[in-house]
Amino acid sequence: MAYPTQMGFQDAASPIMEELLYFHDHTLMIVFMISSLVLYTISLMLTTSLTHTNTMNAQEVETVWTILPAIILILIALPSLRILYMMDEINNPSLTIKTMGHQWYWTYEYTDYENMTFDSYMTSTNDLTPGELRLLEVDNRMILPTELPIRVLVSSEDVLHSWTVPSLGLKTDAIPGRLNQTTLMASRPGLYYGQCSEICGANHSFMPIVLELIPLKYFEKWLLTML
């Protein structure tokens, strides 16, 4: 989850999110370099008394400032596409879970073996126990095993929602009548928080997502208690 005075992204909890962090570092560095250059150029323009108004046919500089940006864009596009394809790799998920968005809560369906479904409502501020996170805690968390690829099918029973877990690099729109698939693979155990990311009515800000990632053997134990 987010922490106080946070400046950047949450730490990655999956390999894909790590890749996204590296890509962001790479791209932001390019952006900062270009912005610094532009800012410097503007400051030069604003602090000179010299004028020059009759440049014509500047073929060399025109060529350079066309080719160079094209190269920079390629240098951004290639890592971007690499991650895009990495996200779509065949990974043989061990588990399939359906996430259904409602106004204003999520339903998680673990129906691979038995029919297990439960709702996940936000805990209201007055019902929190001391130390819990306002507007982020839910009554029933989505419990999952660590270090296994999990297929998550996201859809909605009413309006558009979006199922998001930033520390895992996940954001998948929940569209009524459509199944959107995403793959989840958490490298370490813990609680991972997210919030609905598509405006869906009055309580759009009050339908969070909480993932509880635990080692496989505890997950299996939990499953047995739920059935």
Added chain:
Amino acid sequence: MLATRVLSLVGKRALSTSVCVRAHGSVVQSDDYALPSYVDRRDYPLPDVAHVKHLSASQKALKEKEKASWSNLSMDEKVELYRIKFKESFAEMNRGTNEWKTVVGTAMFFIGFTALIVIWEKHYVYGPIPHTFEKDWVAKQTKRMLDMKVSPIQGISAKWDYDRSEWKK
């Protein structure tokens, strides 16, 4: 009908559509931007026309003297010739103004005024903040975040020394 009769007064020269028809004197403030005009611009050092269009008798005599050797001209005469050709010198046209003080002062005033509005809002409009901001709650919340190892790589939990139960120095 009425418009036609009013506009026909222009044709009869009773109504003027041009400022320069009304202006008098040697300095003409012309609105006709198609005609060459005088400008004091740093990046246009030699304007299309001279500043003084109609010379007085003494100025005409000076222009005649200018046709001879310039070493015969006194300093005052040279300056007079300059002022015939140009309105402001480069130093005069490039002079700074005190405009920045007005701009900065006005900006600061409005920022201050906004602050007053915000203070009034906090007092008269907003209700109390949620109880989860109380010191005790935040302390328990932070402990819980550290226990669940939120962002343990570079974030908050990476700054906590788990062995000594204190923030890393």
